[in-house]
Amino acid sequence: MPDKTVHTNKKDGATFDHDSPYYIHPSDYPRQMHVNETLTDGNYADWSQEMTNFLFAKNKVGFIDGTIKKPNPSAAEYMGWMRCDAMIKGWLNTAMEKEIRNSVKYASMAEEMWKDLKERFGKQSAPWAYELKQMLLA
Template identity: 65%
Template sequence: MTNTDASGDKNKKGGESIDHNSPIYLHASDYPKDIHMNEVLTDKNNNGWEHEMMNFLFAKNKTGFIDGTIKRPEVGSDKYLCWMRCDAMIKGWLTMDMEKEIRNSMKYAKTATEIWQDLKERFGKESAPKAYKLK
């Protein structure tokens, strides 16, 4: 089980500490409804929502989970459960601020990266005709 020690700086799992600067660190105050976005994601506000979400994830040191640069460790690795917990939290952050129809289409995604890629694909198709029209 992971918790915060008396200093508030480390998560511990089986006696192992995780540096609070590590992307797999979760603070005791982190929870899925923790996010404070101005708007939920709809079919019409993807660009602004994406920008706000990236800022939120950057502040939490979690952008590597959505861009795929922080890879899932092997099952049995010391970091595996910590990574899985972080990814689950990020999936919660992403989906809690989506309108119901979009959220329902994301509920079977296995990772935060999958959700982010699905959103890019979904909304990228709409932006291509707009870009062509502007050009």
């Protein structure tokens, strides 16, 4: 089994665990576009799948599905969690149309934003997905 990837910054001695969900790569920034299309009224299923794949690759899915809970402000990981959540909110905001972005921009956490989008747009594609499945099975 390979060793964990932990690097020490020569400048200040800080350690970085690349396997940690709190790790942010130096090339990451909030206004990056990571999906092929922005979220519109009609493409939620494809958009959410692409965004989930991207967040999985970045080890950040736990921030949107609620498995990585917001720590208490006195916890050591609080600031790391806050930085990651802010980064994810930036990624999500960048990947949606302005009208949609304006409707979720005041969400306090990426998880809230994700749940709101799923509630509003996810249901629209469910009947169509069921109909397609039935056509394929026929």
